[in-house]
Amino acid sequence: MRHLFCTLLLFVLGFQVANAQLSGGINVGPAIPIGKYSDLAGTGFNFTVESRYAILENLNVGLNIGYVRNGYAKDLRSNLETVNNIELSTARFSVVPVTVVGEYIFGDEELRPFAGLELGAFFVSNKIAVGQAEQSESSTVLGVGLTGGVLYEIADELDVMAALKFSPTTGAIDVGTEKWSVTHLSINFGVRYRLDF
Structure with a gap:
């Protein structure tokens, strides 16, 4: 009986692995400072490498590693120079965010909306x-990170993606006090x- 149970367990585990779906991707785009941070930083760019594992048909978990770079806000230099007579040279x-991700994909058609939530460390x-x-x-x-977007299947295992992400952090930059x-x-x-195996 124990042998039968072990055989059945191995069969179920093997079936799960055989039907597992892994995916990975990259995405890029502009990074727009929001709120008070926009007084310091101007629009920059972001780059993210992502991995996903489908734990259910429409539910993914995974990991994101990104890089966000911004220069100074245009008004920051003019305010320093005109108000304080100080030259801002650089x-x-x-930000390098390393986050765990939960993502839900709506539907199974070629065009699939999705929503996601990320949580992790942001190295600023x-x-x-x-x-x-x-x-x-x-x-x-x-x-x-709060994300919403769409995936569009252009080949059997390849999607293109467009998404909007809002990423707030706890206090990170000291300015004065x-x-x-x-x-x-x-x-x-x-x-x-997407990699099916």
């Missing part, structure tokens, strides 16, 4: 040079390749 802001760094003085700092903060959170609205375009 301002760079970057900034460099600001004012006149001859330069300040660099980095921190690790908690952040989330104040901590500013890094918050982006990202518009992403990319591809996702």
Whole structure:
């Protein structure tokens, strides 16, 4: 009886693995600072590498690793120069988010809307040079990502993707005595390749 149970268990596990679906992809697009962060940073770009594992037919879990880079806001330089008579020579802001993802895909047609939630660590760094003085700092903060978009199947195992992502974090950048959170609205375009085995 024990042998029969083990055989049945191996069969079920083997069937699950044989029907598992892995996918991976990349996406890129503009990263727009939101809220108070837009006083510091201008529109930049974002790049994300993603992996997904289908735990149910329409439910994926996975991992995202990204990179977001922004320069300074146009008004930041003019305010420093006109109000304080200080020259801003450099301002760079970057974020490397590493997040776990849950994603639900609606339907099974060629065009499939999806919604997702991410949670993880955001590695934030900034460099600001004012006149001859330069300040660099980095921190690790908690952040989330709320995503909505569509997948469109262009081949048996290949999708193109368009998505909108809102990514707020906890306080990450020190400006004077104040901590500013890094918050982006990202518009992403990319591809996702599905591997069935």
